Amino acid sequence: MKERIEIGLMGLGVVGGGVENALREKAADIAKQVGAPLAVKRILVRDPSKKRTCQVQPHLLTTDPQHILSDPEIDIVVEVIGGESPAYDYIKESISRGKHVVTANKEVIAKHGFELLNLAAQHQVALLYEASAGGGIPLIGPLRHDLLANKISAIHAIINGTTNYILTKMALEDIDFTTALREAQELGYAEADPASDVEGIDAAYKLVILAALAFQTQVLLGDVYHEGISRLAARDFRYAKELGYTVKLLAIAKREDNTFQVRVHPTFIPDDLLLAKVNGVFNAVQIDGDLTGRILFYGQGAGAAPTSSAILADAIRVAQNINQGLSQIPQVRLGQTMTARPISEIETRYYLRMTVADRPGVLAQITRILGELLISISSVIQKGVDERAQSAEIVIMTHPAQERAMQQAISQMEKLDVVKEISNLVRVED
């Protein structure tokens, strides 16, 4: 039994500050669970003179990572710096020096998780990352333990609060993307540079992490097809509503025999699905297991307190192990036998919105292209004739079709002189 378990905290921003606060407020309860106090010994920051939201003793702050990495008394490194570099190097060095690591870093885990987990196993230390996907929602733990006996066939997830906030605003207030994004930025829900969120990159990192555990295989970031939400217009939401759908940025992982597909894109989902009712910054992850059936995790995917809940649970777990003399926490063994299916091979339904010349025979030209590529139409709606421009808007819903065929159809339709613009193509999940 150790008298005290020491943490080296790397980062004291939104999440680091939350961890520091919660650790102090809950010190007695945590010590009871661990059997010894869990205390922060050093905190790595960039700028020690910065004003902090949490109360912290100034002498704990350092700008030298070696004050944590080389300190033999530090058992657990909690990395909440974020980004790939230098966080990846610090995690790697911590593991190599025999320290347990708890991280919230989705980018590092998505890009280097496979390598780092192997390194941790080699050095007989734990690498835990519950906070890296879904913030305060328990996802990694259930996938690593409670769902382990299941063959998971699919994950459908809303795992980016910023984009879900923007899409909810667009749906409820009939506003365009730029206005909704600006409001999200004013409220602090979107960053000044929103690219990682709105382009689906943040969701792609999280999907890599979840899909690897769900399918028990290595998933590479390059396997994920990702498409952002900036092409969505207020009219897409109106048409979606009319057709009985809600628009969400979904992260989707599906298993098919020995292959899997992983993709992040705007998606039409039926209004009556529980996922369709997940609004604002909230996240939800729907998992289909062969034993459990469909289950849904819902909650706050970000924020100081929810994220520190996940980090502290991981740190407590490691500390309990240390005090019981157990060095490792069993990890899901990730194979390398499944292969990723490219987006061109998926089959799904589509919503297609285009502006065409308002004259006879246009629809026939479009349906001929679709028909030749074996894409069958489930409904066509003609909207908003612009008499001055002599154009009309057409919305087509298809039956399931191959993505490759759909992309071929789009490029052929773009060449028709009657097609003025292919405004949007959105995949539909029923």
Ligand SMILES: NC(=O)c1ccc[n+]([C@@H]2O[C@H](COP(=O)([O-])OP(=O)(O)OC[C@H]3O[C@@H](n4cnc5c(N)ncnc54)[C@H](OP(=O)(O)O)[C@@H]3O)[C@@H](O)[C@H]2O)c1
């Ligand atoms: N924010 C959330 O709600 C949330 C939710 C889930 C997961 N996460 C993940 O948690 C991690 C941290 O996010 P955050 O929002 O807390 O970030 P943040 O507010 O930007 O904080 C980053 C912290 O790391 C420090 N830092 C940055 N670069 C450094 C460097 N090169 N050397 C030393 N210290 C450095 C900063 O020091 P200074 O304070 O001196 O600038 C700051 O304290 C990220 O991986 C993020 O993806 C965040």
